[in-house]
Amino acid sequence: MYSSWEKCAFRTLGLLVLQVPPDERDFATPRHMPVRHLVTWFILFYFVVTTGYSAGLATVLTLPRYEPPIETPAEMADRNVKWGGMDIAYVFFLQESLDPEIKKLANNFIAGTEEYLTKQAATGEMGFVIERMRNGHFFLPSFINQDTMQHLRVMKEDYVYGHCVFMLRKGPPYMGIINSTVHKVRDTGLVLYWEDLTVRKYMSTRHQLSIMNSQKDVDSGPTQLLIQHVMVSTSSFNEQSKYQYIN
Numbered sequence: 001m002y003s004s005w006e007k008c009a010f011r012t013l014g015l016l017v018l019q020v021p022p023d024e025r026d027f028a029t030p031r032h033m034p035v036r037h038l039v040t041w042f043i044l045f046y047f048v049v050t051t052g053y054s055a056g057l058a059t060v061l062t063l064p065r066y067e068p069p070i071e072t073p074a075e076m077a078d079r080n081v082k083w084g085g086m087d088i089a090y091v092f093f094l095q096e097s098l099d100p101e102i103k104k105l106a107n108n109f110i111a112g113t114e115e116y117l118t119k120q121a122a123t124g125e126m127g128f129v130i131e132r133m134r135n136g137h138f139f140l141p142s143f144i145n146q147d148t149m150q151h152l153r154v155m156k157e158d159y160v161y162g163h164c165v166f167m168l169r170k171g172p173p174y175m176g177i178i179n180s181t182v183h184k185v186r187d188t189g190l191v192l193y194w195e196d197l198t199v200r201k202y203m204s205t206r207h208q209l210s211i212m213n214s215q216k217d218v219d220s221g222p223t224q225l226l227i228q229h230v231m232v233s234t235s236s237f238n239e240q241s242k243y244q245y246i247n
Contacts, residue, residue: 124151
């Protein structure tokens with residue numbers, strides 16, 4: 001095998017086209033030829049080349065096993081995904097929309113009982129509504145826990161957001177005092193502190209981490225400040241809450 005340059009050349013070319021090499025345990029094979037070391041280095045080089053070629057060929061000739069994750073409400077509507085919650089209030093304001101995608105999204109909503117949604121959450125075949133609070137924590141229903149989160153993930157885009165407000169009758173004498181108190185509470189960060197305290201005291205931190213770690217965004221660098229990032233309230237306490245769909 002190593003007795004001549006011709007045999008060495010044919011052997012290395014055979015390795016390049018994935019031909020099985022002869023058995024090295026054959027004692028008839030010369031073992032003390034200087035060209036043997038050169039062929040050995042060629043074997044290592046061809047191993048890298050053929051491995052890369054096989055991997056590229058498998059990538060081209062095979063189909064992906066999993067579909068890309070759902071990240072937006074539009075993708076939810078396009079894939080006709082069923083999703084649900086324990087109250088129709090999550091979608092009643094979407095049913096009157098003129099956008100066909102939003103209407104389709106609302107029609108796919110299922111208002112189920114806690115037992116039904118708990119059973120569906122274990123299968124991972126249905127989406128669910130959760131509420132994201134202002135400081136990034138999530139209000140989770142009973143059927144969304146650490147076990148069911150193994151089959152679910154949080155979308156990158158909220159399907160809707162709203163404001164929690166309180167209203168007073170026209171011209172109340174204490175409007176100025178209330179506005180001043182609300183602004184001080186927001187400016188000092190008491191709302192965020194109360195949210196963190198409530199989560200630590202009454203909710204599971206492990207469940208919160210399971211939700212947050214289900215979708216880790218890649219840091220794309222600084223974000224340009226836009227006008228929608230600035231929210232000013234002059235007459236009411238706007239506590240922003242966002243609703244997300246989990247798939």
